[in-house]
Amino acid sequence: MDIDIVVGMTSLDMPTVRTPGEVDALAPEDAATYAGWFACLADPTRVRLLHQVASRPAGITVGELAEALGIGQPTVSHHVRKLADVGFVSVHKRSTSTVVMVNPACCTGLPHAADAVMGVLTPRPCCPDDLPDDVTVRPMAEQDWDAVRRIYGEGIATRTATFTTEVPLQTALDAQWLPGHRWVAEIDDIVVGWAALSPTSGRDCYAGVAENSVYVADGMRGRGVGKALLRTQVIAADEAGLWTLQTSIFPENRASIALHHSAGFRTLGVRERIAQLDGIWRDTVFLERRSPVAG
Amino acid sequence: MMSEPPPVDRAAIAADLERARVALHELVDGASTEQLARRSSGTRWTNEQLLFHMVFGYMVVRRLLIMVRVFSRLPDPVGRGFARALNAATPVFHQINYFGSCAAATVFNQRRMGRQCDRVIAKLQRSLTRESETNLRLSMAFPVRWDPFFTETMTLEQVYRYPGKHFDFHRAQLTVG
Numbered sequence: 001m002d003i004d005i006v007v008g009m010t011s012l013d014m015p016t017v018r019t020p021g022e023v024d025a026l027a028p029e030d031a032a033t034y035a036g037w038f039a040c041l042a043d044p045t046r047v048r049l050l051h052q053v054a055s056r057p058a059g060i061t062v063g064e065l066a067e068a069l070g071i072g073q074p075t076v077s078h079h080v081r082k083l084a085d086v087g088f089v090s091v092h093k094r095s096t097s098t099v100v101m102v103n104p105a106c107c108t109g110l111p112h113a114a115d116a117v118m119g120v121l122t123p124r125p126c127c128p129d130d131l132p133d134d135v136t137v138r139p140m141a142e143q144d145w146d147a148v149r150r151i152y153g154e155g156i157a158t159r160t161a162t163f164t165t166e167v168p169l170q171t172a173l174d175a176q177w178l179p180g181h182r183w184v185a186e187i188d189d190i191v192v193g194w195a196a197l198s199p200t201s202g203r204d205c206y207a208g209v210a211e212n213s214v215y216v217a218d219g220m221r222g223r224g225v226g227k228a229l230l231r232t233q234v235i236a237a238d239e240a241g242l243w244t245l246q247t248s249i250f251p252e253n254r255a256s257i258a259l260h261h262s263a264g265f266r267t268l269g270v271r272e273r274i275a276q277l278d279g280i281w282r283d284t285v286f287l288e289r290r291s292p293v294a295g
Numbered sequence: 296m297m298s299e300p301p302p303v304d305r306a307a308i309a310a311d312l313e314r315a316r317v318a319l320h321e322l323v324d325g326a327s328t329e330q331l332a333r334r335s336s337g338t339r340w341t342n343e344q345l346l347f348h349m350v351f352g353y354m355v356v357r358r359l360l361i362m363v364r365v366f367s368r369l370p371d372p373v374g375r376g377f378a379r380a381l382n383a384a385t386p387v388f389h390q391i392n393y394f395g396s397c398a399a400a401t402v403f404n405q406r407r408m409g410r411q412c413d414r415v416i417a418k419l420q421r422s423l424t425r426e427s428e429t430n431l432r433l434s435m436a437f438p439v440r441w442d443p444f445f446t447e448t449m450t451l452e453q454v455y456r457y458p459g460k461h462f463d464f465h466r467a468q469l470t471v472g
Contacts, residue, residue: 126385126440127440137443139460139463139464178336178337178468179336179337179467179468180336180337180338180464180465180467180468181337183443197337204334207334207339208339210337232443235439235440235441235442235443236443236464238385238389238440239389239392239441239442239443240337240338240339240465240468241338241339241340241389241393242337242338242339243339291389292385292386
């Protein structure tokens with residue numbers, strides 16, 4: 001038996017998104033809202049049902065849902081009603097059938113709730129503070145190219161830093177990297193790492209969006225070289241008015257992901273099998289840092 | 296017995312100030328209207344706005360010199376607390392930094408920008424000449440998040456040297472060539 005209700009699109013509105021500077025704790029009213037959503041999903045059948053509905057953007061009938069899940073239509077109707085009450089789905093009559101559709105707001109509201117609870121939306125740091133005393137960072141100079149390219153090669157050899165398999169020519173890097181955003185780190189006057197920004201697009205509207213790279217020499221990792229480089233890099237980017245920095249990191253490179261988090265980057269998601277390295281499709285974690293000052 | 300530190304190389308600082316002044320004039324005088332309006336590379340500014348920002352670096356230094364002279368005479372915790380407060384205000388500083396150069400570029404045309412540069416560098420040259428060796432070694436905590444060339448603690452000498460680094464850093468980003 002189909003249920004005989006028509007529920008209008010119940011709002012699954014996200015609580016007001018606060019700017020990073022204003023968030024320091026999850027507000028009680030937001031927590032209550034999220035708890036209501038999560039409570040509604042505290043049932044495996046309901047989660048499976050929502051998954052079925054969400055996988056069929058054009059809608060799915062109660063009868064099809066019952067068949068797909070292997071449960072009776074009364075049970076489906078009960079769970080659909082609960083999901084509709086909270087606003088995850090809407091229910092419409094179409095001829096003799098009842099069609100269940102996912103509420104599009106659910107697709108953004110639910111991930112937002114998860115992000116809010118897990119602290120993804122809390123204020124992010126500007127940059128790492130606890131820097132090593134023995135590392136100095138300075139603008140890259142012409143004489144640094146050999147060291148920079150050697151360190152690039154060492155990063156390539158790790159197979160956890162980049163899809164690139166050969167060190168690009170100096171001319172190619174010089175053309176690619178933004179002027180003024182090329183830094184080297186030194187310990188005892190020896191170049192032990194570098195950082196650079198590359199534009200992500202040639203279009204004017206993206207002029208303030210850049211992709212960052214940070215490489216540390218073999219034997220120098222774990223000494224705070226990357227931290228010192230990244231700190232200078234983001235401060236210079238902020239000063240120059242660049243509004244978004246982005247980077248892609250292999251999931252195995254957890255040190256680099258943690259380093260970028262300490263400089264205000266946030267993980268946007270995993271890009272699955274985005275490219276091949278040595279013939280194997282690899283995922284990358286995509287991170288971005290929004291300047292606290294621009295726009 | 297402790298040996299006296301070598302005297303500060305004022306001639307080198309003065310030469311660097313003059314080098315930048317001459318370079319600024321060459322850049323401004325040699326740029327066409329179209330080049331000045333063109334977007335720079337690696338900043339949010341146009342070339343004209345960025346050129347003013349490069350001059351602004353010298354204007355800021357005059358204020359920084361006063362701050363060092365004052366805060367170096369106060370107890371350390373006061374100076375460090377002030378630097379922390381300034382660090383916390385970094386977004387505000389950058390807003391002023393960005394929009395200030397945008398607005399100023401509408402007021403200072405090429406000729407005025409050159410004159411402004413001459414004025415501010417002349418004042419810095421005069422104050423550098425008058426500065427005692429003791430003064431040049433005064434220091435204070437700095438808001439390191441404001442600029443990649445700021446360090447945790449800077450002496451008056453380092454503050455005089457700072458704008459040249461800032462000038463060269465941004466000069467590479469001009470697209471007037």
